[in-house]
Amino acid sequence: MEWTGARYADTPTVEVRTWIDAAPERVWPLVSDIGLMPALSDELQAVEWAGDVTAPAVGARFVGRNRNEALGEWATTSHIVECEPGRVFAWAVDDPDHPSAVWRFRLSPRDGGTELSQWMQMGPGRSGLTFAIERMPDKEQKIVFVRLRELERTMTATLAGIKQRAEA
Template sequence: MEWTGARYADAPTIEQRIRIAAPPERVWDLVSDIQLYPRFSTELQTVEWLDEGGPGIGARFVGRNEHPSFGKWETTSYVVSYQPQRTFAWAVSDPATPSASWRFTLEPREDGTELSQWMQMGPGPSGLSLAITRMPEKEQKIVFVRLRELENAILTNLEAIKNLAEA
């Protein structure tokens, strides 16, 4: 992926895919379990549902994060797409103008499942936009570095889900 020159206002995106030798039902059980995400992440520390009954469109969950450059913070996410064994997506902070959006998509394949994870920065403000406001001349570098971190996190997520699903 090439992000040279990406600006936050452009709402840059990342998407990675992986083939998993397991049926969509098994992959879905892992993808839809938000409690699993902190196991794979150096940034996301804890996640918990705020609404009884867990996932479904409109359901909310809180994530607590920590990053060497950004410190500690908490966000509330809103489920914006929930199609069992197909799509699980959420918007961070504000569903109308999220600070980030995330999505898992499952595609059945003859040999198992193709799983993709996608994320988009913005368009709403985030901790990253605070750094950009302080150093506007470094915006492209700030965005590039953050996208690289998120790409690595997504690849780690997908590989971990694959390993669990195929075990």
């Protein structure tokens, strides 16, 4: 069987959405609280602000420590690239001009609550996944596909945790 999925150089993306029975003003403090995220993720183990920063703002940085059974343990420095309270919170991983990934939460008022989406783009910068691909280049599309599905599951759980907290 021939695999016909995306390649890493295609900067593939994944997005999940949920509706939350709470206003964006209630949801925003949850999505922009980097300290909450490890409690909502199996992979993200710890997060801390870098430098003198203690709140999200464009240009602020934070360090995340991750663990994945297949990829091992690693730390990254993320740079906030979008921060509009009540609307969008996004960060680029490692180099903001050539990130290994870009992540974004988007909040939109809808039906008396909030539509919350979490979006992620792989690459174009190097990541732990590129090392796996270099070891098995003939399996690149499968590696990317499996990682996207893994991230989709994690992101779905993250949104469920935010929803539960916002509606409580």
